[in-house]
Every structure is written in C-alpha cells, then in structure tokens.
Amino acid sequence: MKAVPDLVEEIELTPDETDIDREYLKFVLSEWDAQALEEALLLKDASGAEVVAVGLASDPDIDQALYTALAKGADAAVKLSGGPEDATATGVRAALLAGYLAAEPADLVITGVQAADDIDGQLPPMLAAHLGQPHVSVVIAVEAADGGVLVRQEFAGGRTHQLRVTTPAVIGVQAARQAPRYAPITRIRQAMAAGGLREVTAEPAAASAAPVVRRMYRPEQTSHAQMLTGSADEVAEAIAGLLRDRGLVKG
Amino acid sequence: MSPMNVMVLAEHTGKQISEGTYELIGAARDLAAALGGQVEVALFGPRDLAAQLGAADRVLSVDHPALAEYLPQAYEVALTAVLAERSPRLLLMANGTPGLDLGAAVAVGWQAPLAAYVTGLAVDGGTVVATSAILGGKVLAELELPGERGVATVVGGAFGAEAGQADAVPEVTEVSPPAGLDQLAMSLAEVTEPQGGDVDITTADLLVSVGRGIESKDNVELVQDLGDALGVPLSASRPVVDAGWLPKTRQVGKSGLKVKPRAYLAFGISGAPEHLEGMRDADLIIACNTDPGAPIFDVAHYGTTVDLFDLVPALTDKLS
Numbered sequence: 246m247k248a249v250p251d252l253v254e255e256i257e258l259t260p261d262e263t264d265i266d267r268e269y270l271k272f273v274l275s276e277w278d279a280q281a282l283e284e285a286l287l288l289k290d291a292s293g294a295e296v297v298a299v300g301l302a303s304d305p306d307i308d309q310a311l312y313t314a315l316a317k318g319a320d321a322a323v324k325l326s327g328g329p330e331d332a333t334a335t336g337v338r339a340a341l342l343a344g345y346l347a348a349e350p351a352d353l354v355i356t357g358v359q360a361a362d363d364i365d366g367q368l369p370p371m372l373a374a375h376l377g378q379p380h381v382s383v384v385i386a387v388e389a390a391d392g393g394v395l396v397r398q399e400f401a402g403g404r405t406h407q408l409r410v411t412t413p414a415v416i417g418v419q420a421a422r423q424a425p426r427y428a429p430i431t432r433i434r435q436a437m438a439a440g441g442l443r444e445v446t447a448e449p450a451a452a453s454a455a456p457v458v459r460r461m462y463r464p465e466q467t468s469h470a471q472m473l474t475g476s477a478d479e480v481a482e483a484i485a486g487l488l489r490d491r492g493l494v495k496g
Numbered sequence: 497m498s499p500m501n502v503m504v505l506a507e508h509t510g511k512q513i514s515e516g517t518y519e520l521i522g523a524a525r526d527l528a529a530a531l532g533g534q535v536e537v538a539l540f541g542p543r544d545l546a547a548q549l550g551a552a553d554r555v556l557s558v559d560h561p562a563l564a565e566y567l568p569q570a571y572e573v574a575l576t577a578v579l580a581e582r583s584p585r586l587l588l589m590a591n592g593t594p595g596l597d598l599g600a601a602v603a604v605g606w607q608a609p610l611a612a613y614v615t616g617l618a619v620d621g622g623t624v625v626a627t628s629a630i631l632g633g634k635v636l637a638e639l640e641l642p643g644e645r646g647v648a649t650v651v652g653g654a655f656g657a658e659a660g661q662a663d664a665v666p667e668v669t670e671v672s673p674p675a676g677l678d679q680l681a682m683s684l685a686e687v688t689e690p691q692g693g694d695v696d697i698t699t700a701d702l703l704v705s706v707g708r709g710i711e712s713k714d715n716v717e718l719v720q721d722l723g724d725a726l727g728v729p730l731s732a733s734r735p736v737v738d739a740g741w742l743p744k745t746r747q748v749g750k751s752g753l754k755v756k757p758r759a760y761l762a763f764g765i766s767g768a769p770e771h772l773e774g775m776r777d778a779d780l781i782i783a784c785n786t787d788p789g790a791p792i793f794d795v796a797h798y799g800t801t802v803d804l805f806d807l808v809p810a811l812t813d814k815l816s
Contacts, residue, residue, distance in 0.1 A: 252632045252766065255789060265635060280738070335600065358596060359612075364628045364637050366600030366610040366649075374604035379681040381568050382597040383751075395685065398568075400593045401514075401751055403690030403744055406565065411681040417596070419751070420738040456609040456639040456646075459625065464636050464791075470783060470799030477806035484761070484782055484807075485814045487798060491780065493702045493759050494726060494815055 246282065246314070247338070247360045247368075248272040248304035256463075263458045265362075272305040274313075277357025283421035284387050285355045286318050292389040295320045297351070301338060302326040308442065315436040316428035327447040335363040335371055336455045342368075343375035345447035350413065353394060358382050358417040365455050369417030375450050379410055382417030500533030503556075503584035505575060506549065507594055510541065510565065513548045516590035516652050521551045522659030523617055523650065524588055528553075530619035531585055538578045540571055543668065550664035556582065560673035567684055568597050572605075573676035579606050581671060586624055587647045588617075592750065595649035608645040613769065615654040624648075632768045633791040652750060652773045690744070695729040697746055702726060703757045705748060705775070707733040709764020709785060709804060713741045718805070719763055722812045731755065733771045749774035763804045767792025784808075 250256060250270045257266040285296045298314035300307040302324045311322040328341035346354065359367045373380030385405070386397040393411040399419055400406070410416075473480045488494045502524040507514040517537075524535045534553035539546055540563040546555040556578050562570040571594060579587065579602070587602070589595040591613060603610035615636070616627035624641040626648050641648070697703060704723045710716055716736070723730045730746060737747040748755050750770040760778035765771060767783070767790055775781070776795045783796035784804050793799045800807065 250631060252634065253787065256631055256634050258635070265631070276735075339600075339604075361631050364612055364630050364639065366603060366612050366647075367596055368600075370596075370598060370601035371604055374601040379569050380597075380601060381682070383593045398593065398597075399751055400566075402753065403747075403751070405688045406567075406684055407686040407688070408567070409683050409685050414681070420734075424739045453604045454607055454609040454643065456611050456626070456641055459638040459640055461635055461637045464629070464633065464794065468794065470781075470793040470796035472788075472793075473798055473800040473802075475802075477802050477810045480800045480802045480807055481810035481814050484798070484800075484811055487780065487782065488702070488759060488815070491758060 246278040246298060246300045246307070246310055247275045247357070248300070248307050248310060249275045249361050252361060258461050262460045262462065264461065267305065274310040275357050275360040277359055277418060279425045280421045281355045281357045281418040282314055282317065282319070283423065283425040284418050286426065287422055288387055288389060289318065294353075294389070298322045299325055299342070299345070301328070301332050301341065302444070303328070303330060303332045311442055312436040313428050313433050315441055316432035317426055322442050324442045324444050325447055326444070328449045333362060334455060335365050335368050336453050337449075339368055339371040339375055340449040340452045341447055342372055343450040345445060346376060347450070348447060349445075352412045354415045355387065355418055356415070358384070358419045367417060369415050371453065373415035376413070376415065378413050378415055380415040380417070381408055381410060383419045384416050385420050386422050387416055387418070500528075500531040501536050501582065501584040502528045502531065502533060503579070503582065503587045504535065504537045504552070505587065505589045505594065506537050506539045506545070507590055507592065508541065508545055513545055514590070515657050516592060518551070518657035518660035519652065519655040520588045520590060520650055520660065521549070522657060523655040525551065525659055527586060527617055527619060527624070533585060536582060536584060537666070538575060540574050541565075546666060546668045549666050551660050551662040552666045555666045555668045556671050557668055558671045558673055560677045562677045562680060565684055565687060566594060567680070567682065569680045569682050570677055572598050572601055573674050573680070575602055576605050577674040578671055583645070585645060586641070589647065589649050591649040591651045599647055599649040603647040606645060606647070608647050609641050609643070610647040610649065611639045611641060612649050614648045614650045617648060617650070629769055632766060633772070634789070651769055653776070695745070697729055697731045697748070698753050698755050700728055700755070701758045702728045702761075703731045703755060703759075704728055704761045704763070705731040705733065705765060706736055706742075706763050707765030707771075708735040709766075710736060710741070713739070715805070716741050718808050722808050722815070725812050725816045733765045733768070762792055762796070763808060765792055766790045767795065
C-alpha cells in the first residue's frame with residue numbers, strides 16, 4: 246500500500262523544482278490500493294485466504310492505513326523499512342518489497358494498478374519482474390481457482406479477458422468487485438490500541454534503471470475556462486443561457 | 497543492428513490496429529528523425545495487420561497461437577525477445593492496459609529506465625526527454641532517459657494519429673517465436689465484449705456527467721433530476737462507476753467510452769487525464785468543481801466553483 250498526496254490539496258514544488266514538496270501535504274492511501282485491499286478481503290471472505298497488509302515505514306501516515314486495513318479484516322499488517330529514506334519512486338519500492346517477499350513469500354500479491362505519482366512505472370509489473378513471477382494488471386476481479394487464480398482484465402471500451410494464472414503471481418487491481426468496505430472509527434481505534442503492526446526490515450533487491458528528473462513544473466494553462474461567478478442562481482441562469490443559445494434546451 | 501531506432505508496440509483487436517498505435521507511430525517518426533534512426537513496429541499476432549502499418553519503416557512480426565489475443569505474459573516474452581534482437585534506443589507503448597501491464601516489467605528485464613504517463617517526447621542534444629503528467633495532471637515532470645535505451649508509456653491523445661498513418665507497404669521482418677511462448681504460467685479462459693448499453697451515451701447531443709464530487713449514491717439522484725429535466729442520460733467519471741453508483745455503460749474516459757456531444761456538463765469531476773481523454777472533443781464543456789485548480793478547467797470552455805449541491809437544483813429548476 247502506498248500513501249500519496251491528497252489531490253484535493255494544492256501541490257507545491259521543492260525550491261530546486263525537481264520534486265513535490267511533501268512537508269505540508271496531507272497524505273491518503275492511494276485509491277487503487279484501497280481497491281486492491283478490498284479485492285484481497287473479498288478473496289479471504291470467499292476462500293479463506295490470509296491477508297497481510299504491507300506498507301512502507303517511510304510513507305507519511307502509513308500507520309493509519311495499516312490499522313484501517315486490520316480494522317477491515319486483514320489478518321496482519323507489516324510496516325516495512327530497509328530502503329532509502331526517500332522511497333517514493335516505484336523502482337525503490339519494488340526493490341524493497343521484492344527483498345521482503347523473498348524472505349516472506351506470498352502466494353499472491355495484490356496491489357493497486359498504479360499510483361498518482363509513479364512517474365517511473367507501475368509497481369505490479371516492476372515487482373513481478375524482480376520476483377520472476379507472472380503478473381496481470383488492470384484487473385477488476387480475482388477469484389481462487391485450482392493451482393492459481395482466475396482474474397478479469399479490463400481493456401479500453403469495457404472489453405474484458407478472463408485469465409487463468411498460476412500462482413505465485415502479482416496482480417494490479419484497477420477496481421474491486423465492490424466498493425471498498427467501511428471501517429468504523431471505533432474498530433480502527435481498537436486496532437490501534439491493540440498495536441498489531443509488525444515492523445520488518447528487509448534487504449532491498451538490486452535497483453533497476455531509473456529516469457532522471459530534470460525539473461517539475463505546473464502545466465501552463467494554454468487555455469482556461471471562462472469562469473462564471475455569482476450566486477448559484479446566477480450561475481445556473483448563465484449555464485441555462487449557454488444551452489439555450491445552442492438550441493440544446495427549450496424555452 | 498540500428499541502436500537509434502524507435503520501436504512501437506502495436507495494439508490491436510485482432511482485426512484493427514488501435515488509434516493509440518498510430519499516435520505512437522506519429523511520435524516515433526519525429527523522434528527517429530531527430531535520432532537518425534528508423535521506426536520499427538512490433539506486431540504480435542495476425543501478420544496481415546502489417547498492411548495497416550504503412551507509416552512504419554519496418555514491422556517486426558511474431559505470430560504464435562499464444563499471441564492470438566493479448567495475453568500479458570505472452571506479449572512480455574515476445575517483446576523481450578524483439579527488444580533483445582533489435583536493441584532500439586526507445587520503446588513506445590500506449591498507456592492503456594498493455595502499457596500499464598507490461599511497461600515496467602519489460603523495462604526491468606531490458607534494464608532500461610521508464611517514463612510513465614508521457615504527454616511529450618523530444619530529443620535534446622542526443623538525450624531523450626519525456627514529459628510525464630502526474631498527480632492527476634497537476635504536475636508535469638521532465639524526465640531524461642539516459643543511457644542507450646528507454647521505455648515511454650504514452651497517454652492517449654498526446655500526439656495526433658494522422659502522422660502515424662500512410663498508404664505504404666512496410667517491410668515485414670518475421671521474428672521466430674521465442675520458446676517461452678510454449679511455457680506460459682497463464683492462459684486466456686474467456687473474452688467478454690462490453691454489454692449492450694441501457695442507453696448509448698456516445699450518440700447524445702447533451703450529456704450531464706458526474707464525478708467523485710457527488711460523494712454518495714443518494715446524491716446521484718440530484719443530478720439525475722437535472723438529466724431528467726433535460727431529457728438526457730447521465731454519464732460519469734471512473735470513480736462513480738467503480739463505486740457502483742452508475743453502470744459501466746455510462747463511463748466516459750480511457751477505460752470507458754469516448755464521447756463528443758454538442759455540450760458536456762461536468763459536475764464534481766476534477767479532470768484526471770484518463771477522463772479528459774474521453775470528452776475533450778465535446779463542442780462545449782461546462783465544468784463545476786469547488787477546486788479552482790482542478791485540471792478540468794483547462795479543457796472546459798466555461799467553469800464555476802459554485803458548489804454543485806447548490807448549482808444543480810437551481811439549474812434543474814430553470815430548465816424544468
């Protein structure tokens with residue numbers, strides 16, 4: 246699981262403009278990882294899998310995400326350290342997770358198909374390449390099957406393929422079969438009070454080649470919407486006028 | 497061996513090369529010209545599709561039963577073999593399912609850096625420089641792909657498709673299928689075409705679309721009232737469909753449908769690149785989002801930061 250900047254927030258850049266400034270940002274669990282956790286829990290509900298939630302100790306507010314996973318039904322939660330301090334790049338994360346999984350193998354790794362800030366590639370294929378395991382991403386359903394799993398992979402326009410995959414394997418989840426379940430705050434507090442996070446230090450695998458960030462910048466607005474201001478009623482009137490002018494509504 | 501070539505992975509449905517492939521070939525033509533190399537297209541599956549790849553200098557064809565349909569491991573084995581044989585300077589893949597699925601794995605195996613979510617590509621003094629749109633399009637990163645090889649997964653619509661199409665017959669080089677294709681750890685069990693829609697949002701003149709900002713299923717009804725008043729269907733961005741609040745047939749964007757209505761009203765949609773890909777060609781876009789920095793305002797013609805929960809009822813009232 247990865248904590249990523251909450252995109253509702255204003256994103257600032259570091260003074261040298263080669264990274265985003267994380268100091269004052271609010272972090273949330275990557276939405277695709279929330280979907281991946283849900284799919285893992287559905288797999289547990291259906292076939293009794295043991296679910297271990299894994300987060301990186303270097304991620305801001307990762308404890309909260311891990312305790313929430315426990316409150317939702319994960320059997321264990323691992324807070325992983327051992328890599329470089331700045332572990333935002335997918336390559337760094339994949340190497341550390343590969344080191345951890347070499348020591349503590351899993352039958353199936355389920356993670357989010359992508360994260361909003363993974364500029365050097367997505368975790369599922371990169372991790373699978375380190376582990377030498379088959380992988381499938383953009384998955385919208387995972388079910389246990391003889392000797393492996395049946396996964397549904399989605400393509401543009403809604404076409405899907407069902408694949409039979411031998412485990413161990415790595416799956417990148419686009420969306421779970423149902424919306425992520427809710428964990429009541431009392432259960433999260435109970436999980437925190439019980440303090441069930443297991444701290445593990447892993448030896449990272451050899452890092453892969455990475456791109457070099459020259460600079461980061463905000464997109465230049467080549468065009469921008471003409472903003473309609475005023476009360477809700479005034480803006481509604483302006484929009485109704487635009488639609489009427491084009492003959493899209495009557496009256 | 498031509499180490500300054502640019503390779504494109506072709507995507508197809510078995511009969512038709514995808515639009516995204518032509519966009520990549522168009523981009524590859526410019527890059528290859530700057531690098532002094534050629535454009536090679538890796539085509540897996542039916543060899544006759546090479547006839548649709550006239551803008552390539554060379555088509556590298558691998559045909560094998562395991563490649564009849566897209567199968568992640570089969571494509572990865574074939575692509576790895578073709579890369580080893582041809583050693584291009586750069587591999588371009590579309591940021592769709594195959595790009596998200598294979599890009600990073602192939603990059604690790606090929607020991608090449610990868611730039612994801614690429615919206616721009618250039619050659620600067622011999623170095624390949626990619627522009628990557630991250631954090632929902634809020635930040636652009638300029639990335640160097642140093643060394644002798646690199647991979648870029650390119651966002652749909654970033655380049656025009658026209659430059660990637662030509663009425664010519666490309667040279668076709670057959671590459672023998674690697675042995676790994678006979679020892680795969682996965683197989684295709686079933687292909688499902690999208691279910692017929694309850695309504696067809698691609699033919700509507702006017703669409704009312706909702707995004708994450710709607711917050712709950714109950715609130716969708718508020719916007720449904722507006723749709724009903726206008727007599728138009730509701731469409732949505734991915735989070736609303738993933739939450740199960742509207743059916744998949746209403747999803748606009750990369751993994752949904754591409755729409756081009758005369759007017760598109762977007763409520764609570766921030767404008768992630770995947771969504772913009774599906775609606776940016778609408779004649780008129782009016783966006784409502786409380787975040788004045790939302791990327792949707794960069795493509796919208798008109799925008800407002802008035803709360804949708806105030807605006808939608810007012811609009812329904814005026815248009816009923």
